[in-house]
Amino acid sequence: MAHVVDVARYILSKRSPMSAMKLQKLVYYSQGWHLVFDGEPLFDAPIQAWANGPVVPVLYAQHRGQFVVDEDTFAPVGQLAESELQTVDAVLASYGHLDAHQLSNLTHTERPWIEAREGVPDGARSNAEISLATMLEYYQGVFDAAQYG
Numbered sequence: 622m623a624h625v626v627d628v629a630r631y632i633l634s635k636r637s638p639m640s641a642m643k644l645q646k647l648v649y650y651s652q653g654w655h656l657v658f659d660g661e662p663l664f665d666a667p668i669q670a671w672a673n674g675p676v677v678p679v680l681y682a683q684h685r686g687q688f689v690v691d692e693d694t695f696a697p698v699g700q701l702a703e704s705e706l707q708t709v710d711a712v713l714a715s716y717g718h719l720d721a722h723q724l725s726n727l728t729h730t731e732r733p734w735i736e737a738r739e740g741v742p743d744g745a746r747s748n749a750e751i752s753l754a755t756m757l758e759y760y761q762g763v764f765d766a767a768q769y770g
Contacts, residue, residue, distance in 0.1 A: 642674075656756055656760065674725040
C-alpha cells in the first residue's frame with residue numbers, strides 16, 4: 622500500500638505546481654478509483670469531508686498555509702507500485718484538467734462527501750470521515766454505468 626505523501630508527490634511530478642485544494646481532490650479521486658480498479662485502498666490515511674470537499678488531514682498538515690504546492694513540498698516516503706501509478710495516471714487523465722473549484726464542486730454532488738456531511742450545515746467545519754465502503758460502492762456504480770450504459 623502506498624503512502625499518501627507519495628501519491629501527492631507523484632501527482633505533483635506530473636502536474637506541478639498546483640493549488641493545495643486541487644491536490645487534495647486529486648488524491649481523493651485516486652483513492653476512490655483505486656478501490657474500484659484494484660479492490661483495495663491506495664493509501665491508509667483517512668479522508669474527511671471538509672466544507673470545501675474531501676481532505677486528507679495527514680497531507681494537509683504538511684502543506685498547511687500554502688496555497689500552491691509542488692513536488693518539493695513533501696519529502697518522499699516510498700515508491701508507488703505499477704498498479705498504483707496506473708490508477709493515478711487514469712485520475713489525472715480524467716480529472717487533471719479541472720481546477721480546484723470545479724473539483725470541489727464535483728465532490729459536492731457525489732454521495733461519499735454528501736453522506737459524510739449529513740446533518741452538517743453548509744460551510745460548517747466537520748471532521749467526519751468519508752467511508753471507503755461508500756466510495757467503492759459509488760465509484761463502482763459510476764464505472765459500471767460508463768461501461769454498460
